Amino acid sequence: MKELLEKNIFNHINLTDKEYFNSRSYFKSKKLKRLEVLHLTNVACNNIYFIESGIIRYYQINDRKEITGGFFFEGEWYADLFSFFSNSNTKQTAQALEDSTLLFISKQDLDKLYKEIPKTERFGRIIAEQTLIGLRNKMDDHTLLNATERYLNLIKRNPIIIKKIPQHYIASYLGIKPQSLSRIRKNLYL
Numbered sequence: 001m002k003e004l005l006e007k008n009i010f011n012h013i014n015l016t017d018k019e020y021f022n023s024r025s026y027f028k029s030k031k032l033k034r035l036e037v038l039h040l041t042n043v044a045c046n047n048i049y050f051i052e053s054g055i056i057r058y059y060q061i062n063d064r065k066e067i068t069g070g071f072f073f074e075g076e077w078y079a080d081l082f083s084f085f086s087n088s089n090t091k092q093t094a095q096a097l098e099d100s101t102l103l104f105i106s107k108q109d110l111d112k113l114y115k116e117i118p119k120t121e122r123f124g125r126i127i128a129e130q131t132l133i134g135l136r137n138k139m140d141d142h143t144l145l146n147a148t149e150r151y152l153n154l155i156k157r158n159p160i161i162i163k164k165i166p167q168h169y170i171a172s173y174l175g176i177k178p179q180s181l182s183r184i185r186k187n188l189y190l
Contacts, residue, residue: 002051003052004052005024005027005050005052005103006020006072006166007075008023008075009023009123011126012093012122012123012126013119013120013122013123013126014119015117015119015120017130019117019119019120022116022117022163023029023113023117023120026064026105026109026110026112026113027050027103027104027105028103028104029052029101029102029103030049030102030103031099031100031101031102031106032054032095032096032099032100032102033099033103034096034097034190035096035097035126036095036096037093037094037095038056038094038095038096038102039080039088039093039094040093041061041090041091041092042089042090042091043058043081043089043090043094044083044087044088044089044090044091045080045083045084045128046084046106046108047079047084047104047105047107048077048078048079048084048104048105048107048110049077049078049079049102049103049104050071050076050077050102050103050104051072051074051075051076051077051078051101052074052100052101052102052103053074053100053101053143054074054077054096054097054098054099054100054101054102055071055072055073055074055096055097055098055164055165056071056072056094056095056096056097056100056102057071057072057094057095057097057165058070058072058078058080058092058093058094058095059069059092059093059095059172060092060093061093062090065172066172067172067175068169068170068172068173069092069163069173070134070138070173071097071118071158071165071169071173072185073158073164077127077131078094079091080094081128081131082086084107087131089144097164097165097166097169098164108162110124110145115132115136120169137153141153141154142175147174147176147180147181147184148184148187149173149186150174150175151170151181151184151185152188154170154173154174167181167182179189
């Protein structure tokens with residue numbers, strides 16, 4: 001049975017078995033308990049993480065309030081790409097919302113992997129493009145849609161959010177108060 005990382009990579013590029021196992025050797029494993037922090041604000045994010053199981057949420061603090069920026073689920077990639085590529089400190093904190101198992105690769109090892117197996121660089125580009133598209137969708141949603149439309153788009157893109165994410169985090173992500181989200185949900189499901 002193929003592991004989740006292998007399936008994810010092979011959905012985008014073709015590697016020989018030897019190339020895959022060489023690529024896989026660059027990844028290390030990390031386990032997080034529920035609500036454990038993956039990284040704090042003001043540290044460099046030098047790793048890209050693949051979520052084998054669990055959920056990662058990232059957030060920023062503004063006026064002593066947590067503002068959720070995103071959720072990442074099993075089979076998805078997470079990194080603060082700005083920090084990762086610019087070698088600067090991150091402005092966000094990432095934490096596990098449930099017990100999670102992650103695979104990660106450091107920037108240094110990723111650069112080595114790209115040199116050793118050049119076609120993996122194409123995979124990196126595809127993941128970066130998907131991240132950019134996701135950020136653009138989020139920006140457009142927050143700019144062009146009202147709260148109800150943002151909520152509907154969110155659950156359309158990832159229906160598991162309703163079952164797995166606490167309502168106050170969803171409200172924070174949507175830029176509304178939990179009470180407003182309760183009203184939206186009540187009106188939608190009458």
